[in-house]
Amino acid sequence: MSARVVATHVWPKDATDPISVDVLELDWGGPVDDRHHGELMASDTRQSRAFAKGTTIRNHRQVSIVDTGELAQIADALGIPRIDPGTIADNICTEGIDELTSLPRMTRMVFPSGAVIMLGGPNAPCTIAGAMVERSYGSRPEAFPKAAIGLRGVTGWIEHPGTVRPGDAVTLLPPD
Numbered sequence: 001m002s003a004r005v006v007a008t009h010v011w012p013k014d015a016t017d018p019i020s021v022d023v024l025e026l027d028w029g030g031p032v033d034d035r036h037h038g039e040l041m042a043s044d045t046r047q048s049r050a051f052a053k054g055t056t057i058r059n060h061r062q063v064s065i066v067d068t069g070e071l072a073q074i075a076d077a078l079g080i081p082r083i084d085p086g087t088i089a090d091n092i093c094t095e096g097i098d099e100l101t102s103l104p105r106m107t108r109m110v111f112p113s114g115a116v117i118m119l120g121g122p123n124a125p126c127t128i129a130g131a132m133v134e135r136s137y138g139s140r141p142e143a144f145p146k147a148a149i150g151l152r153g154v155t156g157w158i159e160h161p162g163t164v165r166p167g168d169a170v171t172l173l174p175p176d
Contacts, residue, residue: 003096003170006068007085010034018086024164026115030062031091037062059157060120066090066153067100077147080137087136088129090153094170101151106175108159115162125152
């Protein structure tokens with residue numbers, strides 16, 4: 001498999017939409033200047049079986065990664081021409097990773113700079129991303145979760161800091 005990065009984005013806390021960056025700087029807290037940056041996070045409904053909402057836990061959702069092939073499938077399901085990288089707040093958009101969303105948890109994504117992202121599993125589709133698609137393409141926000149089931153990409157955390165750039169090769173290492 002030949003996979004590469006096609007786009008990198010951050011979504012600053014004060015911005016309405018994610019912005020494209022030429023270099024995505026990853027430190028121990030995730031993408032620098034991104035609203036999800038931090039080594040810790042407050043638990044939410046996704047962790048409700050283990051923690052009361054608002055409990056401080058390790059941030060395992062530092063990075064959002066999608067693939068152009070899965071974005072095309074979501075767009076097709078929504079009846080729109082495309083979904084561009086960055087539209088649904090992805091930090092990294094790849095090309096050539098078939099079934100990215102189905103990769104096993106604990107798969108490592110390695111980049112030429114030495115940066116390594118540990119994948120934590122699928123990113124659950126939500127109406128927040130649906131509203132972002134609506135702003136760009138006019139689809140209904142509530143249609144997005146169903147269209148994106150199993151295709152929304154993955155989240156992960158930084159196992160080793162570094163940089164990621166469009167054009168970088170991506171190496172996937174399966175769980176040990």
